Amino acid sequence: MATVGEEEYLERIYWLEEAELPITGANIARAMQVSPPTVHEMVGRLVGDGFIVRNEDKSLAFTGDGRERAAKIVHRHRLVERFLTDVLGVPWDDVHEEAERLEHAMSPTLEERMRAAIGDAQTCPHGHPFVEGVRERGAPLADVEEGATVVVLRLENEAEDLLHYLMDAGIHPGLEGVLASSTPDEVTIEAGEGTVTVTRSVAETVAVRADPAPPHRTALPEQLVLAKERYGR
Numbered sequence: 001m002a003t004v005g006e007e008e009y010l011e012r013i014y015w016l017e018e019a020e021l022p023i024t025g026a027n028i029a030r031a032m033q034v035s036p037p038t039v040h041e042m043v044g045r046l047v048g049d050g051f052i053v054r055n056e057d058k059s060l061a062f063t064g065d066g067r068e069r070a071a072k073i074v075h076r077h078r079l080v081e082r083f084l085t086d087v088l089g090v091p092w093d094d095v096h097e098e099a100e101r102l103e104h105a106m107s108p109t110l111e112e113r114m115r116a117a118i119g120d121a122q123t124c125p126h127g128h129p130f131v132e133g134v135r136e137r138g139a140p141l142a143d144v145e146e147g148a149t150v151v152v153l154r155l156e157n158e159a160e161d162l163l164h165y166l167m168d169a170g171i172h173p174g175l176e177g178v179l180a181s182s183t184p185d186e187v188t189i190e191a192g193e194g195t196v197t198v199t200r201s202v203a204e205t206v207a208v209r210a211d212p213a214p215p216h217r218t219a220l221p222e223q224l225v226l227a228k229e230r231y232g233r
Contacts (some may be wrong), residue, residue: 127154
């Protein structure tokens with residue numbers, strides 16, 4: 001059995017892998033907002049418990065057991081978020097940290113009842129799928145060319161400050177529109193009868209389906225690593 005501390009690390013490692021970011025001690029330290037020595041100690045525990053392995057290039061990777069455990073934690077987290085929004089009416093920009101507190105204490109019975117309560121929902125309120133392997137890759141909104149049609153797929157970074165900013169700006173999963181302008185400072189979407197504008201750094205964290213699709217970016221933005229850091233816009 002993993003401890004609560006180990007589960008938190010497995011969750012962050014899963015998110016890094018899902019976002020196609022390097023699983024390194026430095027990225028984990030930034031995502032967790034802890035010191036490199038603290039990460040080194042926990043990585044040693046995770047290796048010893050058989051959840052992850054160290055590669056020759058010093059990067060990290062899941063074992064089969066580690067991936068299964070991490071996927072269950074992430075599933076519970078997203079399930080709790082959806083339950084809080086759809087059943088209890090909590091705004092979607094307030095559920096991430098609440099879910100982090102609840103996800104480690106859920107019994108299988110409570111998890112099953114939450115799943116029944118949310119019906120046929122397939123993603124968390126921020127657009128992340130419950131089921132591993134069904135995630136549409138998308139592209140950062142910041143990469144989309146002017147005139148392209150876009151559909152918001154996910155809010156990749158769930159830092160609380162950033163979610164509040166996106167809520168206030170009017171960005172949410174499912175938003176459809178046309179990329180009206182893209183400058184070095186801001187990105188604007190025309191959606192319905194209004195416009196939605198966010199800073200370019202925030203647009204790096206919004207995954208969209210775009211037509212035409214932008215070129216594939218081999219290195220994704222560092223903003224995605226900042227899972228718990230107070231987000232500097």
